[in-house]
Amino acid sequence: MQLIHCPWCGPREEVEFHYGGQADISYPDNPVDLSDQEWAEFVFYRDNNKGPFPERWCHSTGCRRWFNAVRDTRTYEFLAIYRVGEPVPGVPGSESRKPEVRA
Structure with missing residues (x-):
């Protein structure tokens, strides 16, 4: 089982x-x-x-808070964890990609 590090609660099981x-x-x-x-x-x-x-995750059975993580989609490895509103940590290739919204 993989451990995910919650910014508030520390490492917990992925479930x-x-x-x-x-x-x-x-x-x-x-x-x-x-x-x-x-x-x-x-x-x-x-x-x-x-x-x-960069992805958004919720510690749903713990503190119930949302946080962001940079995860390698090829290996499922979490490369960085950061709180919502903080800049994306310096992980190569993890720059936030926002879809274009036309008004």
Whole structure:
């Protein structure tokens, strides 16, 4: 079983966590102005990179807090853990990739 390091609780077994998707996705500035197609792109279109990738995780059976992690999607290895709102740590290839939201 893999251990995931919660920024508040420390290392815990992976069964205590839930994946929350790609990290650092910005909510549209004017959501009322988006077309159905633009909403669909915002909600459903995410990067699917091979290698280091910033993700959002929740310690659902522990402190119930959300945090971000850089995980290598090829090996499932967690390369860095950081709190929501903090910059992505300097992991090569882990730069946040935000989808383009058109208003």
